[in-house]
Amino acid sequence: MTPSEKKLIRLRQARTLEDLRTSLPRDWRIVERKISGILERGNPQDLAEFTKQTIEHHQDLTVLLSKTLPNSSNYKAYLSRFAQVRMAAFVIKDLSRFAGKNVKSQKLGCIDKFLMGNLLFLDGFRRKPVSMFWFQLIWPMIRQRHMLMPLVEPKGIYCFYSKELITHLAGLIGSRPCLEIAAGDGTLTRFLQDVGVSIIATDSHSWQSSVTYSDSVIKLDARAALRMHKTKVVLCSWPPANNAFERFVFETDHVELYLVIGSRYEFASGNWRDYRRQNNFTVTHDLELSRLVLPPELGCAVYRFERKAA
Structure with a gap:
């Protein structure tokens, strides 16, 4: 197995952005510039289009890599683009989790409201230091956790x-x-x-x-x-x-x-x-x-x- 083939396996097996961005800083800078430009323009359609392109590029590059010799220069170029696509996918995933899609039309359920309130707040929007033990236990139980940040960010709470x-x-x-x-x-x-x-x-x-x-x-x-x-x-x-x-x-x-x-x-x-x-x-x-x-x-x-x- 060539080094390029091993790199492809690592890219496919990566589970977090951190697994990739530190080992591939050049590719990360390219991705970061693209997403930074999208967010600065503030047009939701640009992010939607970028997401669509990321999915399409992932599919196209998967095919190209399977048809190209691992030692060729084309393979290395495709591999770099594949790394960028994988990084972009992780960023899009993180952004979408707390994008608050249709939050206004949703109502936070009583159970989730109770769990979030007791886990994170003293009263109202006054935060409390959170126990990691209880957070790791309770956070996965909260079904509507994607609604948390859209609800609290207007109050100046970012974490x-x-x-x-x-x-x-x-x-x-x-x-x-x-x-x-x-x-x-x-x-x-x-x-x-x-x-x-x-x-x-x-x-x-x-x-x-x-x-x-x-x-x-x-x-x-x-x-x-x-x-x-x-x-x-x-x-x-x-x-x-x-x-x-x-x-x-x-x-x-x-x-x-x-x-x-x-x-x-x-x-x-x-x-x-x-x-x-x-x-x-x-x-x-x-x-x-x-x-x-x-x-x-x-x-x-x-x-x-x-x-x-x-």
Whole structure:
């Protein structure tokens, strides 16, 4: 069996996007650019057409690969395109799970509402740290789990935090004072304060139409917050894609550690242009912590930016 044939088998056996994107970064960049363009245009028909093309290309490439010699240059080209199609399929699957199709015409069932409410919330839309044990037990029982994010995103809720995530974040922060920027309703800071972390929540309060800001969330934009609170650790959960404020974190000399909770898809959160431009920090995609951000179908990711030694 040739290396190309072995690669085809690996592509077919891959069960998650993570299995592919790290080993095939060039192909992933191509896919990411295409999907980023679709989402920026904001036309649902473009995504529907891209989905249709992905299915058709998968079928066509399966036939071409079966008819082409494994050692040929054509086979390698088809293999690269097949990898891109497989990656695109995983992204489409993730996007469609929480697309909220016909959510307005559906009603959340009493049982699912009860399970979601007790698992994820204290009261109303006030979140609680979620036990991974109970989440893994109860989440599969919820039939309408695809409705969760379309219901809560208008309230400025983009993910849920497990108890285990909070414990790990507290360990990383340690005794150092911490600043949360773009803190939204202040949920993450509240959880960390409850386990003894010295942390201040700040936000520009520019999303008042959707976010209910707690009195504990100080009204400061990120740049002003970084100047006023000279903490060594900075935290941000779901910074908007291509935002204009994260660059100030990298320009601030006293920051030693910047923790970002967001998406594994670069087009969905964070300013990746500034992430790549900066050269004072090393970045790590922490897979262990990423698995502790819920629900898993969202494709959440935790990134650690650690200042390089002088």
